[in-house]
Amino acid sequence: MTARLPRLLAIIAAAGAAATLALSGGSQPAAGSSNPQQTKADELAAAPMVDRTAGGPSYTAGAAARGQADRTVDRLPLPAGGNFNGIRWEEGGVLTAAEIEGVLEYNAFCQWIRAARDDADPGTALGVLDDVPQWPAFRGTAEADLLSEAVAEARAGSGPVLDGVRRDCDASHGREAAYARERGLTPSS
């Protein structure tokens, strides 16, 4: 009996870990998730692809580009304290709606990559990240493969692609916070 005790404890621990994983989102988002961020991520993954070759309106003034971005942001999932205030729309020259969507989606991806590392419970972040390669700006592109690699490495805890992406996202966060403050806006956390 004494010899069987460690094995019994290991089984109980494994069952507990599995239950925790299931509660935190697991490897795949549950259908009809009650988490609003996961729901947004799922909906984006099912939305039509961004057509970068399509014409459509261009935004030459920063305020117009920021306005277009503001009309779009509610569709995008963000971690707690996240926002898009630090994007330099005012330095963008001519921007199309497709470009604005691409910048917003990559910025959101960065915020979730940081959340997957920094949050006490990374389950939500990892669940959202699973959807990112299928988002409208990335789906079917060469960049989606790299994003998938980064997400797989985020799940594994480390990897060379993830290292580069995190470095990129951390640096961006620093620049964004400075730019948002410069403009009197709340920086993302």
Next chain:
Amino acid sequence: MDRRARQRGAWLVVAACLLLGGLPATALAYVTTDLINFDLTETTSSYGGGTQFHISSGTDGWVSYRWLDVPSKDTVISGNFCSDLSLIGKSSIPSGNTAYHQLFNGFQGECFIVRGRTAAGEGSMTNYDGRIQR
């Protein structure tokens, strides 16, 4: 091992060192992408509706650009971060120049978009192809 065998062994070591030393360094694993019809005006715009690129693994991190078609105007080409559009680096390319120009030095996984414009007073330049090396 006799003296002659030791000498032969020493010569083999020297020959191997010379051979290895004379080999070229490992080639950098740049990836190139052709930018078809990178249309420019005097206002900065992005290639391909903001197509996003990443720096490849196995390179020294330099991202460079060249025109494939001989450019008729002076142009300015830049790399900007995907996440916040801020400028990473740029290069001014004179008309007629099709050599590679370094835009910036980054690291594997760094995401950027390619932006460009013609120089002030030059007007627009359409249907010219370029190439990004990353």
